[in-house]
Amino acid sequence: MIKVALAGNPNVGKSVIFNALTGMRQKIGNWPGVTVEKKEGVCKYKDVEFHIVDLPGIYGFTAHSIDEKIARDYILKEKPDVVVNVVDASNIERNLYLTMQLIEMEANIVIALNKMDLAEQRGYKIDVRKLSRELGVPVTPTVAVRGEGIEELKSAILQASKTKRKPSIRYSDGIERYISLVESKVIENSILPDCPLRFVAIKLLELDNEIMKEAKVGKEVIEKWISLVS
Ligand SMILES: Nc1nc2c(ncn2[C@@H]2O[C@H](COP(=O)(O)OP(=O)(O)OP(=O)(O)O)[C@@H](O)[C@H]2O)c(=O)[nH]1
Ligand SMILES: [Mg+2]
Incomplete structure (x- = not known):
């Protein structure tokens, strides 16, 4: 079994991706001690079971809000095998701030570059390979509402769980x-x-x-x- 967490800014499509991955196999509860909803589900891919948790949408890990604290504690303490960082391709710059923090937390991340349809509509041309190379992280483009890129994402998750990479960013x-x-x-x-x-x-x-x-x-x-x- 592989432990997978979905992390990203609010409204980027985490829940749509969570549903696409887990289908009906999900359980809704609360995080311990708080009334924030916790969604967990299971996805089977190539005979491997992914246990997936949909984390609350957040902009950072300063832990000022309960949502940030839940997400931070989950990643640091539960140490999921893979963190799927859902990034909104139509708002990439703001979203990558969270990505940098996930990298600093040494999370084994895979980026789902979602809302590619909106990015295209806006005329953005994203060089996915270059982004992946610069960050040192696998990037899978998705249009979650149409189910596009979900199979590729599953494959990227499985791959990442095997390599257990820890990307790092070097500053000046x-x-x-x-x-x-x-x-x-x-x-x-x-x-x-x-x-x-x-x-x-x-x-x-x-x-x-x-x-x-x-x-x-x-x-x-x-x-x-x-x-x-x-
Ligand atoms: N155009 C487009 N819209 C999308 C895509 N994925 C999700 N959406 C829409 O984006 C909105 C937010 O999706 P959610 O899955 O609820 O986002 P979330 O990240 O779970 O949001 P929070 O739980 O509030 O943090 C919904 O209206 C979705 O239909 C996509 O690939 N393209
Ligand atoms: Mg959600």
């Missing part, structure tokens, strides 16, 4: 120096050892309140670390 040398320094402090102090090191370091550098709280590290401490970078 200056920023990378800060990331390395904070990473060394995170290791030294055994901060959030169950979370991806680079993700924790980047979030601390961003002074992300939620992560600072969980890590029990204050702003002053981080500023002191930063001052050590020459």
Whole structure:
């Protein structure tokens, strides 16, 4: 069985893709302790069972809202084998912000580049291969409302579950120096050892309140670390 999560901005077509993948084989409940709906379903492809969870639509993982916290905790703690990042091709720039964060979280992602019909209507020409190469992530174009690209997406999910890749984005040398320094402090102090090191370091550098709280590290401490970078 492969654990798959669908993640993406609100209104990008996650639920349509979820339905196309799972058909009638789904269960609707709530996330523990909150009234946010949790949809789970099963999809069988080439004799492999995918257990799929439709995460709430979000713009980021700052965990300011309950939806962001649910999605973040699911990805970091439940560690799905594959995260299908549904991206709205007609609004690609805004959507890719979440993609960057998923990459930083070391999620094994596959992009479903959905609403390709709308992108075309708007005259956008997206070089799918180049996008995939630049991000280091497989990209499958889809028009979920017409069921287009769903079989290819299943195949990409299965493929990704086998390779278990961890894409990563390299920033400029200056920023990378800060990331390395904070990473060394995170290791030294055994901060959030169950979370991806680079993700924790980047979030601390961003002074992300939620992560600072969980890590029990204050702003002053981080500023002191930063001052050590020459
Ligand atoms: N044109 C077009 N519309 C689509 C496509 N996929 C989904 N939609 C439409 O986009 C809207 C949002 O789809 P949903 O599946 O509800 O989106 P979602 O990501 O689950 O939204 P939230 O759960 O609110 O985050 C619906 O009106 C869909 O019919 C597509 O490929 N092309
Ligand atoms: Mg939905």
